[in-house]
Amino acid sequence: MLRSPLPGSRASSLPRGFAGALYIDFLARICGLRGVKRYFEIGVHFGHTLAAVSCDTAVGVDPGYILDCNVMQGKRRAFLFQETSDRFFAETDLTQVLGGPVELAFLDGLHQFEFLLRDFANTERSCGPTSLIVMHDCMPLTAEMTSRDSAAPRSDPEPYSKMWTGDVWKIVPILRRYRPDLQVHLVDCAPTGLVCVTGLDPASTVLSDRYLDIVGEFAGIPSTEPEIGAMYAANPIVSAASILTGQDQGLFFRT
Ligand SMILES: C[S@@+](CC[C@H](N)C(=O)[O-])C[C@H]1O[C@@H](n2cnc3c(N)ncnc32)[C@H](O)[C@@H]1O
Structure with missing residues (x-):
């Protein structure tokens, strides 16, 4: 992890950048290492991450595809749903489409x-119980990139001004507080990290039962440098290389 100050900017308590594998490469490698057959992706956009992973069956969900590559690479079949993830889950049995658990x-x-x-x-x-959920953009490098509005005016210097993570970093303290049974790993993938979760429990209803409480509580937490810095201080960052070579966290990641 690189530390502040940001180039051409003020000092910051947040990481300046992550030196691990590019997120898309990590995803493709971990998919191969785990021999993943059933892959699910929310937010496909151009299709770059979907194209990069090899598996038997893939399901992708996005209300606005702009595919510009061959997403079938390395796959037997892929099902694409052009709708929001909420609508997808309301109307579709993911396990059935995939032919088994994610x-x-x-x-x-x-x-x-x-x-x-x-x-x-x-x-x-x-x-x-052995599935892996990987989440993108939960490790912001500046407070400004966490704006809930992707079109908000920016004053960050490049390259930060081109990055938008939104406020999804809050998923880390949410899972820590409400799901201490989960293993939550912050991985140093470039550019804005990957948060990987194992120890999943499909029978758990905590997050849906407490959904309104959680949203009310975390909507009141500002995405400021001290709050985001506290998230980093409470969560060690694991190196992508150590996971990919099976040296660290290999048990959780089953590489
Ligand atoms: C950052 S892009 C995904 C990039 C892609 N995963 C990659 O790394 O190449 C985010 C995508 O989320 C999609 N999106 C926005 N709202 C959504 C929603 N409610 N449900 C599912 N996808 C949504 C957007 O259409 C956009 O294509």
């Missing part, structure tokens, strides 16, 4: 924490 899920849809919370809880229902 083995690896990549959550990269709308970058507002209550959306990611619902995506996580809904995805976990289709997971098994």
